[in-house]
Amino acid sequence: MKKIFIGLIGLLGIIGLNGCDKIEPEEYTVYDGAVVNWTDITTTVEPVQRVYVEKYTGPRCNNCPLADVTLEGIHNDKVVMVSINHPTGQGTPYPNQPDMRTTGGNEWDKYFGINAIPTAFINRDRTLQFQGDMSNIVGAINQALTEEPIVAIDLHSTLENNTVNVSAYMHFEKDYPDQVTLTVALVEDSLVYKQLLPDGSMDENYAHNHMLRKVVTSYWGTPLPIEVKKGDGLIGTLEFLLDSEFVAEHCHLVALVSDKKSRKILNCASCEIGK
Amino acid sequence: MNRLKLIMTALLIGGATTASAQGIMGGHVTGNVQVDGQMSHADSTIGSQDVPEKLLMNARADILYTNGDFSAGLRFEMYEKPLLGFDAQYEGEGLANYFVSYNGERLSVTAGNFYEQFGSGMILRTYEDRYLGLDNSIRGLNVTLRPIDGITIKGVIGKERTYWFYSEGLVRGVDGEVNLGSLIKSLGESKFRVTLGAGFVSKYETDEVIPSSADPEYKLNLPLNVGASSVRADLGYGNWSLQAEYAYKGQDPNTINGYIYRPGQGLLLNLNYSQRGFSAGIQAKRIDNMGFKADRSQSGEMLYINYLPAITKNHTYAFLSMYPYATQVNGEQGLQGDVMYKFKKGTFLGGEYGTDLHLNSSVVYGLDTTVTGGAGTDGYEVNSGLGQLLYGDVSVEVAKKLSKAVKVTATYAYQVFNPVVENEPGSLHHNNIVVADVAWKVNKKHSLRFEAEWMGSDSHYDADDPEHNDRRAGDWVMGLVEWNIGTHWFVSASDQYAYNDGIGNYYNLSVGYTHGATRLQVGYGKQREGLLCIGGVCRVVPASNGLTFSLTTSF
Structure with missing residues (x-):
């Protein structure tokens, strides 16, 4: 009996000592997101102005498929789209269905105070916010595309053994007075799960595209280590592991160059994983 | 797990439909069904709102099959849509709970959903309360060993239920309890009663980004494994009894405590005296940062790993x-x-x-x-x-x-x-x-x-x-x-x-009919907004105005 008792106490002790992490006070906080390494470049990047469309959606939102139709109709290589699953209410997944809510998406949703879906922003500009009816968004996108780019951006990546290496080439076409950040996110297409339709019926096999799966850098981007002047160029490189649940062939990377304070997007780019 | 679910579903539905209340392979099938409905319309005096769906309904059916030391069960739940005060995340229907269990003299094993408690629950208690809309059952494995009389060792591992999903966090725990009266003959024959216990629970959860309050460009370095342990004693002498338990929780920054790193502590003392016609008791409690959840970012009453007993009547x-x-x-x-x-x-x-x-x-x-x-x-x-x-x-x-x-x-x-x-x-x-x-x-x-x-x-x-x-x-x-x-x-x-x-003027009329194990109750009236608390755990009850009904039966 004594041996059993000692053994039990020993077992509890071993499990107890190994069952919790102890963090020292000076390590309570660490720098956020994948580490971005910066290199100056002298080469230029083709100055193309693209438009970033950030859409908040959910499987229980019967009007969201209408927004999908509108936005897919204008999607091209100058329109970078990211769909974010609203964290509550109509964004709640159905039982036994995949959960597309992400920590980064939840943070963005909270920041913008999204209280109804579908909602879409152009370039994270609060004055270019569209809710429900998306019929006016087309004109606003076309208008945004006519602007002269402050920064030109080009995005490339490689994929080896689930490690994704990302290179974001940036070249500034104008001076910019405020601090600028780079955000890299991963989106996935062809995700099939239930979606409520406008007529109230359920599409069991709705294909969801551009779904945000992960914010690779910190939520609001890693600050560029320069005070931006016209003609500045640099590459931001980073690497991360592709989660096994993501299908690489369906994934895209999205790079956002934004104003750190206002969080407005100055320009953006997208590329397939490994290209 | 899906395979297990299929086997159990076939077994239990087959049993229920072909074998009446007993007789399937010599075992017994029992169960109960509960349906609660509610209609409510707006009343500005009490603050109730119209219900767009007109009728809200919570329904559930539990089926249990037992055959000697073996048992298996499942629960079907439906919330279309949830009654007022129940979280909208409950909306939907499906198999919410299932398990298979063996309960022998020296060994008990449950695979599937189970409820378990270590001591008073300060480091682990999973339970279900349908009136609170709370179910934090663990889906996993629960093993209890009784190697000799007087010693009980429990081990659990699994993920906690939250509405129709399960926690990100993995809960592991082990608990040991020794009844000295069963082990030491002279103590067992005396007026003294001594039971000692100790437990340890650890939660593993993947990392996530929680910005630091001091600098949003920094995130919290979160402990992925959070541990909690407790020691307890249950002592008795004649008409007197004393229960004491102390619990300690390691660093557990979470949304409940505002993501702070301070360890948690809890102490419970309960002294009682009782004799025929008279009893007296005094209870003391002190807790400090003891919210312990399977998912650190979840607020509300779901996903608590532990339970902190109420100290008020x-x-x-x-x-x-x-x-x-x-x-x-x-x-x-x-x-x-x-x-x-x-x-x-x-x-x-x-x-x-x-x-x-x-x-x-x-x-x-x-x-x-x-x-x-x-x-x-x-x-x-x-x-x-x-x-x-x-x-x-x-x-x-x-x-x-x-x-x-x-x-x-x-x-x-x-x-x-x-x-x-x-x-x-x-x-x-x-x-x-x-x-x-x-x-x-x-x-x-x-x-x-x-x-x-x-x-x-x-x-x-x-x-x-x-x-x-x-x-x-x-x-x-x-x-x-x-x-x-x-x-x-x-x-x-x-x-x-x-x-x-x-x-406010809150009137209520209610009629009920009971026949055997079946009871139907229909009510009409107004419900004041407030809190419903059971054992210190609460849910918000919004104002309502209209018809309610409840049907329960068992077989």
């Missing part, structure tokens, strides 16, 4: 329970005393049938703290004094049988309630409450029960003042009549009316 009368006390997991300290005495038959106070006297008092304070930082720090330091008063009550209940047919229960209570326990602003509410309850067995077939309640409060209602827009405020009266007809029917009518400084 769970009152049942309407006005006594109007201001229930919700356990403050981030910190509280309190005492409760309870005395019951029966005046014997034939004495001056006992009369012909005896008189029961029940005194209870409890008081709960917050911790006296000095804040040292926000998220990403140790949060605060605890000083030696008392924090603010959170709750206090004293109640005296006298129950006396006046004749073979009439029993009277009279209660007086005084309560002090701090709205901060519900995260609401405002000053302390002081309430005096009187209750008279008369039960009259008219004849063999009919019985009546009358209840009259009064509450006088120093609070008042003002819709435009955030500190005074609590619809429970003011002075209230209530009357209730309940008529039981034979063993089948009952009818009841009640009304609560805020006659001074308050708002």
Whole structure:
């Protein structure tokens, strides 16, 4: 009996000592997101102005498929789209269905105070916010595309053994007075799960595209280590592991160059994983 | 797990449909079904809203198959849509719970959903309360070993249920308990009773990004494994008993505590004396940062790994329970005393049938703290004094049988309630409450029960003042009549009316019919917004106005 008792106490002790992490006070906080390494470049990047469309959606939102139709109709290589699953209410997944809510998406949703879906922003500009009816968004996108780019951006990546290496080439076409950040996110297409339709019926096999799966850098981007002047160029490189649940062939990377304070997007780019 | 689910579904549905209530492979099939429905429409006086779906419904069916040491069960749940006050994330239907279990003399094993508790629950308790809309069952494996008489070792591993999903966090735990009276013969034959126990629970959760409060470009370095341990003793001698448990939780920054790194601690003491006709007990509790959840980012009542026992009386009368006390997991300290005495038959106070006297008092304070930082720090330091008063009550209940047919229960209570326990602003509410309850067995077939309640409060209602827009405020009266007809029917009518400084007139009519194990109850009336608390765990009950019904049956 004594041996059993000692053994039990020993077992509890071993499990107890190994069952919790102890963090020292000076390590309570660490720098956020994948580490971005910066290199100056002298080469230029083709100055193309693209438009970033950030859409908040959910499987229980019967009007969201209408927004999908509108936005897919204008999607091209100058329109970078990211769909974010609203964290509550109509964004709640159905039982036994995949959960597309992400920590980064939840943070963005909270920041913008999204209280109804579908909602879409152009370039994270609060004055270019569209809710429900998306019929006016087309004109606003076309208008945004006519602007002269402050920064030109080009995005490339490689994929080896689930490690994704990302290179974001940036070249500034104008001076910019405020601090600028780079955000890299991963989106996935062809995700099939239930979606409520406008007529109230359920599409069991709705294909969801551009779904945000992960914010690779910190939520609001890693600050560029320069005070931006016209003609500045640099590459931001980073690497991360592709989660096994993501299908690489369906994934895209999205790079956002934004104003750190206002969080407005100055320009953006997208590329397939490994290209 | 899906394969297991399929096998069990086939087994149980097959059993239920082909084998009546018993006989499947020599085993027994039992079960129960409950359907609750609600219709509600807008009433600006009480603050109720229209229900767009017209009818809300919660339904569930439990089926259990037992065959000797083997058992298996499943639960189907449906929320279309959830009743008012139940979280919208419940919406949907499906198989919410299933398990297979072997329960032998020395070994018990459950695979699937299970409920378990270590000690008083301060480091682990999973349970279900359908009225709170709470189910934190673990889906995984639960093993209990009893190697020799007097020693019990439990091990659990799995993920906790939250609505239709399961936690990100993986819960692992082990608990050992030794009953020394079973191991040491001389102790077992003495008046001493000694049971000692210790447990450890660890939660593993993947990393996530929580910005530091000091610098948003930094995130918290989160502990992926959070551990909690406890030691406990249950001692007894003759009519005396003492239960003591101390729990410690490692660094666990979470949304409940504001992502601070301060370790948690909890202490429970319970001393009781009882003899025929008399019992007395005193309970003490102190907890500091003991909210322990399977997912660190979840608020609300779901996904708690542990349970912090209530230290206040769970009152049942309407006005006594109007201001229930919700356990403050981030910190509280309190005492409760309870005395019951029966005046014997034939004495001056006992009369012909005896008189029961029940005194209870409890008081709960917050911790006296000095804040040292926000998220990403140790949060605060605890000083030696008392924090603010959170709750206090004293109640005296006298129950006396006046004749073979009439029993009277009279209660007086005084309560002090701090709205901060519900995260609401405002000053302390002081309430005096009187209750008279008369039960009259008219004849063999009919019985009546009358209840009259009064509450006088120093609070008042003002819709435009955030500190005074609590619809429970003011002075209230209530009357209730309940008529039981034979063993089948009952009818009841009640009304609560805020006659001074308050708002609302909440009437309710209810009819019920019971036949065997089946009971149908239909009600119509108004429900005041407030909190429903059971054991210190609460859910918000919004105002409603309309029809309710409930059907329960078992087989």
